[in-house]
Amino acid sequence: AQKVTQAQTEISVVEKEDVTLDCVYETRDTTYYLFWYKQPPSGELVFLIRRNSFDEQNEISGRYSWNFQKSTSSFNFTITASQVVDSAVYFCALSEARAAGNKLTFGGGTRVLVKP
Amino acid sequence: DVKVTQSSRYLVKRTGEKVFLECVQDMDHENMFWYRQDPGLGLRLIYFSYDVKMKEKGDIPEGYSVSREKKERFSLILESASTNQTSMYLCASSPQDRTINYGYTFGSGTRLTVV
Numbered sequence: 001a002q003k004v005t006q007a008q009t010e011i012s013v014v015e016k017e018d019v020t021l022d023c024v025y026e027t028r029d030t031t032y033y034l035f036w037y038k039q040p041p042s043g044e045l046v047f048l049i050r051r052n053s054f055d056e057q058n059e060i061s062g063r064y065s066w067n068f069q070k071s072t073s074s075f076n077f078t079i080t081a082s083q084v085v086d087s088a089v090y091f092c093a094l095s096e097a098r099a100a101g102n103k104l105t106f107g108g109g110t111r112v113l114v115k116p
Numbered sequence: 117d118v119k120v121t122q123s124s125r126y127l128v129k130r131t132g133e134k135v136f137l138e139c140v141q142d143m144d145h146e147n148m149f150w151y152r153q154d155p156g157l158g159l160r161l162i163y164f165s166y167d168v169k170m171k172e173k174g175d176i177p178e179g180y181s182v183s184r185e186k187k188e189r190f191s192l193i194l195e196s197a198s199t200n201q202t203s204m205y206l207c208a209s210s211p212q213d214r215t216i217n218y219g220y221t222f223g224s225g226t227r228l229t230v231v
Contacts, residue, residue, distance in 0.1 A: 006158075101164050101212070103147075
């Protein structure tokens with residue numbers, strides 16, 4: 001069975017600090033997708049990134065970067081020079097390629113609080 | 117602007133009531149999902165549907181049912197609401213594509229309180 005673990009329930013930082021969110025996953029499939037979503041206080045989850053299991057290249061998008069390591073089954077997310085607008089709950093998710101309906105399994109989420 | 121729309125942002129219902137949560141998407145997506153979100157538990161899948169009139173149980177279907185009579189609409193039904201169903205309910209949709217998983221588009225959520 002697939003499983004996603006986000007060990008950090010809440011992280012508090014001061015603006016401009018870097019913050020790294022951990023995500024560890026379990027799957028028996030060799031083909032799968034990993035996602036990160038952001039949930040701001042408004043409630044709607046916003047897609048941040050998708051990565052398939054065959055692409056281990058790390059990715060950078062502005063202040064956001066992702067480190068995918070199959071050897072440790074981890075897909076960590078770093079926010080560089082955090083801003084107050086980064087305050088949100090962040091979810092990591094996994095979808096096995098053979099999953100009916102492309103359904104996602106989510107981690108418990110990490111709440112990030114960025115203080116001015 | 118493509119959207120998933122949930123009919124209510126906040127709902128308060130009494131124990132034992134039958135509750136309908138409605139979700140509509142305008143992206144012609146085949147797949148639709150209902151999750152509930154609780155602190156520390158993340159999002160847990162209740163039911164999903166990959167086609168009209170088709171449904172499959174997720175991880176926590178007990179106490180819920182669903183209806184999908186039209187492609188764009190997916191309803192979650194609480195047959196007899198209980199206080200332990202107080203939660204945030206999130207609807208999502210995705211296209212059915214066997215070559216790539218695009219992930220979901222989410223609605224804004226319905227915060228249901230059962231008293």
